[in-house]
Amino acid sequence: xxxxxxxxxxxxxxxxxxxxxxxxxxxxxxxxxxxxxxxxxxxxxxxxxxxxxxxxxxxxxxxxxxxxxxxxxxxxxxxxxxxxxxxxxxxxxxxxxxxxxxxxxxxxxxxxxxxxxxxxxxxxxxxxxxxxxxxxxxxxxxxxxxxxxxxxxxxxxxxxxxxxxxxxxxxxxxxxxxxxxxxxxxxxxxxxxxxxxxxxxxxxxxxxxxxxxxxxxxxxxxxxxxxxxxxxxxxxxxxxxxxxxxxxxxxxxxx
Amino acid sequence: xxxxxxxxxxxxxxxxxxxxxxxxxxxxxxxxxxxxxxxxxxxxxxxxxxxxxxxxxxxxxxxxxxxxxxxxxxxxxxxxxxxxxxxxxxxxxxxxxxxxxxxxxxxxxxxxxxxxxxxxxxxxxxxxxxxxxxxxxxxxxxxxxxxxxxxxxxxxxxxxxxxxxxxxxxxxxxxxxxxxxxxxxxxxxxxxxxxxxxxxxx
Numbered sequence: 001x002x003x004x005x006x007x008x009x010x011x012x013x014x015x016x017x018x019x020x021x022x023x024x025x026x027x028x029x030x031x032x033x034x035x036x037x038x039x040x041x042x043x044x045x046x047x048x049x050x051x052x053x054x055x056x057x058x059x060x061x062x063x064x065x066x067x068x069x070x071x072x073x074x075x076x077x078x079x080x081x082x083x084x085x086x087x088x089x090x091x092x093x094x095x096x097x098x099x100x101x102x103x104x105x106x107x108x109x110x111x112x113x114x115x116x117x118x119x120x121x122x123x124x125x126x127x128x129x130x131x132x133x134x135x136x137x138x139x140x141x142x143x144x145x146x147x148x149x150x151x152x153x154x155x156x157x158x159x160x161x162x163x164x165x166x167x168x169x170x171x172x173x174x175x176x177x178x179x180x181x182x183x184x185x186x187x188x189x190x191x192x193x194x195x196x197x198x199x200x201x202x203x204x205x206x207x208x209x210x211x212x213x214x215x216x217x218x219x220x221x222x223x224x225x226x227x228x229x230x231x232x233x234x235x236x237x238x239x240x241x242x243x244x245x246x247x248x249x250x251x252x253x254x255x
Numbered sequence: 256x257x258x259x260x261x262x263x264x265x266x267x268x269x270x271x272x273x274x275x276x277x278x279x280x281x282x283x284x285x286x287x288x289x290x291x292x293x294x295x296x297x298x299x300x301x302x303x304x305x306x307x308x309x310x311x312x313x314x315x316x317x318x319x320x321x322x323x324x325x326x327x328x329x330x331x332x333x334x335x336x337x338x339x340x341x342x343x344x345x346x347x348x349x350x351x352x353x354x355x356x357x358x359x360x361x362x363x364x365x366x367x368x369x370x371x372x373x374x375x376x377x378x379x380x381x382x383x384x385x386x387x388x389x390x391x392x393x394x395x396x397x398x399x400x401x402x403x404x405x406x407x408x409x410x411x412x413x414x415x416x417x418x419x420x421x422x423x424x425x426x427x428x429x430x431x432x433x434x435x436x437x438x439x440x441x442x443x444x445x446x447x448x449x450x451x452x453x454x455x456x457x
Contacts (some may be wrong), residue, residue: 032452034273034389041276043386046311047437053447054417056394056409060332060370061324061379062448066349069336102450104269111339115284123280127318141284143339177278179285185324186448188381190390192275209388210273218272240272244450 010168016040016205024211031212040205042166058246062185068111068145078144080114080156084137090119090157092233095193095221098150101182102244106150113179114154116140121162121174130163155233161200173200173207180240187242194220195236271452274389279318281383282353286320289341291352293323293364300328303430304395304423305361308354308384311438315358319384321435322351323362323395326376330368366397366431375399375407377421382435382445391445395433396422409446417444 019040027035036048056062081088095114099107117123117140120132124139138157146152159174175192182188194207201207201216210216220238227235277285294301304323308316325348326332337344352360367376377394396404399422404410410418421444423431436443447453 031273032271034275036388038388041386041388043276044388045386046314047316047384047386048388049391049438049442049445051442051444053392053445054409054413056446056448058448058450059374059377059379060330061326061348061367061377062392064324064332064334066324066338066347067334067336068339071344072336072339100269102269102271113285115281117280124283125280127279127282139283177281177284184450185379185381186392186450188322188390188392189272189274190277190383191272192278206276206388209275215270215273218270219275241269243271243452246448246450 010165012168013170013203016167016170017203020205020208024208027211029212031210031215035209035211038205038209041209044209058184058186063246065110065181065183065185065187069109070145073111073143073145075144077142078152078154080138080140080142080154083139086137088118088135088138088157090135090138090160092155093158093236094153094155094227094229094233095176095236095238096151096153096227097221097238097240099146099152099180099182099240099242100150101187101242106148107146107182107242108148108150110146110181110183112144112146112152114142114156114176116156116159116176117162117174119157119160121160123162128162132160132162158195158234161198166205171200171203173198173204178240180242182242182245184245184247186246189242191240192219193238196220196223276385276388277320277383279385281320282318285351286353287339291350291360291362292341293325293346293348293350293362296363300365301363302366303361304364304378304433305359305430306432306434307358308360308382308435309358309437309439310386313439315354315356316384316437317354317356317358319354319358319360319382319387319435320351321354321360321383322349322381323364324349324379324381325364326367326370328365328368330370330376332370373406373408375403375410382437384437387437391437392447393435393443393445394421395431397431398422398425413444420444
């Protein structure tokens with residue numbers, strides 16, 4: 001395959017899309033872990049380990065997640081729209097869902113952290129210098145603890161898509177970054193939540209780095225009208241399933 | 256927020272939600288004051304644990320985030336809150352440090368004791384970075400008598416070079432130095448656990 005390099009030094013979307021297609025055509029269905037070696041996402045080229053991970057028997061530090069409590073997180077931190085003197089610009093939304101472990105048990109009283117771009121697609125970060133406005137009333141960072149049934153809720157603004165320099169005319173679909181803990185440190189996970197129907201899905205090498213279509217779709221929230229509030233906001237539902245717990249494996253006699 | 260019913264999850268088997276890269280813009284969201292000070296700098300038992308994160312060409316990774324989870328000096332793993340607002344909180348055994356422009360990270364913490372008889376003491380580590388499509392797990396073992404390291408179940412399963420790559424180096428001032436190589440000849444041994452499905456990359 002000839003790589004067509006454009007004047008800017010960045011390859012075209014077509015080149016990236018062809019690379020994605022080729023890798024996905026050769027990938028097995030039913031993916032259960034992210035692929036690390038995925039060259040269409042150019043930043044991965046020098047940052048993915050080449051060797052297989054070594055199997056380890058988890059010990060206590062890995063079997064016990066850190067604990068967070070009311071002293072750590074203020075309930076107001078789950079509302080990203082109230083941090084400024086005024087209202088942030090954009091479409092107000094609520095994102096709500098459950099954090100479960102691999103056995104379907106709720107992950108109770110555990111920390112969930114999110115961060116995102118504003119409605120114009122701009123992050124409050126020095127390295128994000130693309131020409132879209134910052135919003136003085138929106139930082140785009142939030143935290144909460146799940147409740148006793150594993151539910152989290154954030155009130156925020158729908159983030160905009162934004163350009164990046166993976167290739168020429170590259171745009172990330174709108175997304176919210178989620179950071180999650182389970183009951184074991186082995187369940188630690190960071191991922192991204194997307195919005196339904198985004199036309200940029202097919203073009204995005206980060207979303208497409210999950211080669212299995214159904215596994216990708218699990219990163220997309222659902223619009224849920226029951227969560228929308230009259231005259232106020234739109235509601236999205238997104239559940240998260242972490243990996244299993246070793247305690248369960250041992251209960252099952254598989255130790 | 257109106258009260259919501261809790262719908263049953265209909266799926267016969269729960270499909271795991273897959274990880275994605277932390278991306279480049281976590282710096283205003285995940286770091287917080289005191290995140291890397293599990294033990295206050297200068298306190299009696301505090302040790303500096305530090306190093307660099309490198310990519311496959313030996314460049315420092317300026318947008319990585321490391322987290323450590325560890326036992327206290329007695330070998331007990333704390334399960335107490337207080338990591339996010341550390342003022343006066345007891346030792347929580349968890350901390351977080353973003354790398355700087357050179358790819359350098361540091362923690363101020365205590366040296367963990369052995370959690371199990373026959374196991375060598377270590378810091379459990381999760382590594383995140385832009386360009387890294389999922390978190391990586393590894394361990395940072397404390398430098399110790401070779402007999403202690405040889406008897407550790409994980410270290411005993413590794414070849415000598417890999418074993419060395421998982422043990423911190425004691426520096427002249429007492430600090431512990433541990434570099435993470437995401438790729439390349441000195442690639443850090445990364446770990447998987449039974450609960451984590453295989454990646455199945457071709």
